[in-house]
Amino acid sequence: MHKLYIGIELEGSSVSSALVDAEGKIIAERRDQPSEDLVAQLIEIIKAFRAQAENQVVAVGIGLPGLINLKTGRIELSPNFQHLTMVSLQDEVLRATRLPVVVDNDANMAAYGEWLYGIAKGFNSLIYITIGTGIGAGIILGGQMWRGSSGFAGEFGHTTVDVDGNECTCGNTGCLETVASGPNIVRRVQQRLYRDRTSSLSRLLIPRDQKMSPEDVIRAALSGDELTRVVLERTGSYIGIALGNLINLLNPELVVFGGKMMAVGEILLRPIIEETRLRSFAPSFAECRIVLSSLKDRAGVLGAAMLARDSLLA
Amino acid sequence: MHKLYIGIELEGSSVSSALVDAEGKIIAERRDQPSEDLVAQLIEIIKAFRAQAENQVVAVGIGLPGLINLKTGRIELSPNFQHLTMVSLQDEVLRATRLPVVVDNDANMAAYGEWLYGIAKGFNSLIYITIGTGIGAGIILGGQMWRGSSGFAGEFGHTTVDVDGNECTCGNTGCLETVASGPNIVRRVQQRLYRDRTSSLSRLLIPRDQKMSPEDVIRAALSGDELTRVVLERTGSYIGIALGNLINLLNPELVVFGGKMMAVGEILLRPIIEETRLRSFAPSFAECRIVLSSLKDRAGVLGAAMLARDSLLA
Numbered sequence: 001m002h003k004l005y006i007g008i009e010l011e012g013s014s015v016s017s018a019l020v021d022a023e024g025k026i027i028a029e030r031r032d033q034p035s036e037d038l039v040a041q042l043i044e045i046i047k048a049f050r051a052q053a054e055n056q057v058v059a060v061g062i063g064l065p066g067l068i069n070l071k072t073g074r075i076e077l078s079p080n081f082q083h084l085t086m087v088s089l090q091d092e093v094l095r096a097t098r099l100p101v102v103v104d105n106d107a108n109m110a111a112y113g114e115w116l117y118g119i120a121k122g123f124n125s126l127i128y129i130t131i132g133t134g135i136g137a138g139i140i141l142g143g144q145m146w147r148g149s150s151g152f153a154g155e156f157g158h159t160t161v162d163v164d165g166n167e168c169t170c171g172n173t174g175c176l177e178t179v180a181s182g183p184n185i186v187r188r189v190q191q192r193l194y195r196d197r198t199s200s201l202s203r204l205l206i207p208r209d210q211k212m213s214p215e216d217v218i219r220a221a222l223s224g225d226e227l228t229r230v231v232l233e234r235t236g237s238y239i240g241i242a243l244g245n246l247i248n249l250l251n252p253e254l255v256v257f258g259g260k261m262m263a264v265g266e267i268l269l270r271p272i273i274e275e276t277r278l279r280s281f282a283p284s285f286a287e288c289r290i291v292l293s294s295l296k297d298r299a300g301v302l303g304a305a306m307l308a309r310d311s312l313l314a
Numbered sequence: 315m316h317k318l319y320i321g322i323e324l325e326g327s328s329v330s331s332a333l334v335d336a337e338g339k340i341i342a343e344r345r346d347q348p349s350e351d352l353v354a355q356l357i358e359i360i361k362a363f364r365a366q367a368e369n370q371v372v373a374v375g376i377g378l379p380g381l382i383n384l385k386t387g388r389i390e391l392s393p394n395f396q397h398l399t400m401v402s403l404q405d406e407v408l409r410a411t412r413l414p415v416v417v418d419n420d421a422n423m424a425a426y427g428e429w430l431y432g433i434a435k436g437f438n439s440l441i442y443i444t445i446g447t448g449i450g451a452g453i454i455l456g457g458q459m460w461r462g463s464s465g466f467a468g469e470f471g472h473t474t475v476d477v478d479g480n481e482c483t484c485g486n487t488g489c490l491e492t493v494a495s496g497p498n499i500v501r502r503v504q505q506r507l508y509r510d511r512t513s514s515l516s517r518l519l520i521p522r523d524q525k526m527s528p529e530d531v532i533r534a535a536l537s538g539d540e541l542t543r544v545v546l547e548r549t550g551s552y553i554g555i556a557l558g559n560l561i562n563l564l565n566p567e568l569v570v571f572g573g574k575m576m577a578v579g580e581i582l583l584r585p586i587i588e589e590t591r592l593r594s595f596a597p598s599f600a601e602c603r604i605v606l607s608s609l610k611d612r613a614g615v616l617g618a619a620m621l622a623r624d625s626l627l628a
Contacts, residue, residue: 067595067597067598069597076597077595077596077597124463125462125463137563139563139564141455141460142458142460144456144458146455146456146564147565148439148564148565148566148598149438149439149565149566149567149601149602150565150597150598150601151565152562152565152595152597152598152601153563153564153565154563155562155563155595155598156562156563158558158559158562158594158595159559159562159563160475160555160558160559160593161474161477162477163475163476163555170595171592171596172558172592172593172594241474241477242559244472244474244486245472245473245474245556245559246563248466248469248470248472248473249451249453249467249468249469249470249473249560249563250453250460250462250467251461251462251463251464251465251466251467252462252463253463278485278486279474279486280472280486281381281391281466281469281472281484282391282485283381283383283390283391283464283466284381284462284464284466284469287463287464287466288463
């Protein structure tokens with residue numbers, strides 16, 4: 001009998017999942033819209049994979065954004081999944097499936113995936129940063145994942161980049177997330193579209209009466225649209241302010257950028273690197289590689305499955 | 315024969331040193347003004363302690379602000395000790411004294427001291443932050459000191475707190491250090507003194523034609539002077555912005571504030587805590603104690619001596 005693992009990643013707009021073998025090979029994968037009852041949906045996904053895998057599944061890993069208490073397993077705070085707050089996903093899924101379940105922050109899961117099988121393989125210290133519906137980080141220092149004393153570490157999206165900026169869902173003002181997350185990039189593009197009277201490719205790509213999505217912005221930028229590129233350039237600068245702080249504080253060997261918005265690739269990565277260079281110590285910047293995720297949207301599900309595997313061994 | 319250790323801390327305005335036994339007891343200590351030739355001065359201090367200790371000294375630890383390359387032992391960058399840059403203090407002192415020498419960042423040394431014998435004893439994750447001529451941090455996570463992949467970690471003073479702020483010695487603009495270090499607190503108090511036409515205790519304490527020192531500011535604040543207290547209140551807010559970021563990112567159990575400017579105690583600590591509370595996640599803030607150093611100006615020399623001891627064992 002092969003041992004198989006299920007990795008699941010909850011993102012603001014999708015539920016990604018995969019069936020993974022013990023060597024990190026993805027055997028099957030799926031992507032669903034999040035349903036009203038997320039717990040029931042997760043249990044359904046797990047059951048479907050188990051049926052497919054003839055009961056060879058031995059553990060499940062689930063990654064989601066938010067603060068997950070290491071001591072209690074509870075989700076203390078998850079702005080994008082408010083109804084899961086204070087729920088112990090771990091207990092509920094275990095009760096329904098009788099499978100061991102590991103729940104962790106989504107960025108930690110993706111960091112783990114990239115570290116084991118992606119671009120971060122072999123590095124001793126690295127930060128994985130996800131730019132998606134939210135912004136978070138997974139931190140690996142000295143060959144160990146640092147989750148914080150209670151499991152709350154990695155809230156890179158809640159670095160203050162504008163002291164008197166917009167209010168954030170976390171209660172602070174001017175967090176990186178208030179300008180650089182997917183929905184806030186969309187908001188900023190929309191504000192410019194209304195202001196900007198010059199012709200713009202984004203007007204053709206995104207009709208004014210239609211609801212704009214992060215995918216629209218990504219598509220427009222990749223098609224060469226000037227307006228969205230200007231917004232993304234500024235977004236990269238904001239991220240670079242926060243990354244400069246982080247590199248000065250932690251001096252990591254590697255920073256990996258993933259998450260939905262990084263589908264624009266260099267369009268966002270280049271201004272991030274440029275601003276980080278301006279804002280960090282030259283020797284610390286010189287020692288740090290800043291790259292795009294190699295596993296892309298599979299980093300999270302793969303990391304989640306492998307963390308389930310390695311938690312069983314531990 | 316007892317084994318004894320020398321700990322030395324270079325600060326912008328003083329050279330502190332101590333002779334310490336293997337149990338962390340300080341046997342003798344001294345404080346000197348930094349001389350023109352610091353390397354010669356350090357060698358002289360070591361020789362004096364050795365004469366006093368009848369050659370029982372077995373190792374020396376030296377802490378100083380700046381980026382010290384873990385791989386080469388070289389000081390890559392030390393804005394307050396420019397002439398030491400690219401010098402290997404370790405080699406020079408070893409050559410002159412034939413004693414094993416450990417050189418590390420001053421905040422790391424103080425963190426180590428507080429962790430072994432001070433208020434941080436028994437904690438698993440803590441950040442020691444020094445507010446002096448410069449601002450730096452020593453980071454201990456999961457029971458391990460994190461120095462960064464090249465030894466450059468802990469540059470908390472170079473967190474951007476004002477994107478378009480003053481130019482910093484590091485090349486960035488708006489670093490915490492440009493407003494909250496000792497010399498910059500003095501600068502801000504002086505600017506207010508010239509502007510402010512109302513009577514102020516600080517005018518009496520600090521004559522206008524005289525050069526103001528950080529000690530003058532500390533004395534005025536402790537005497538109840540309103541003007542310096544207002545400046546320190548704002549200073550605490552700046553530090554709290556950067557500390558909010560750090561707590562969101564690292565979720566430590568404990569943050570210890572030391573360094574010369576913390577002689578004002580609660581006058582600075584209270585606004586730091588207040589701003590940090592506003593800017594960090596409630597659960598992360600709730601899990602973190604923020605306190606004053608208990609070893610005060612002995613944290614650095616004690617930590618330096620004990621790091622010399624423990625490096626010999628390793």
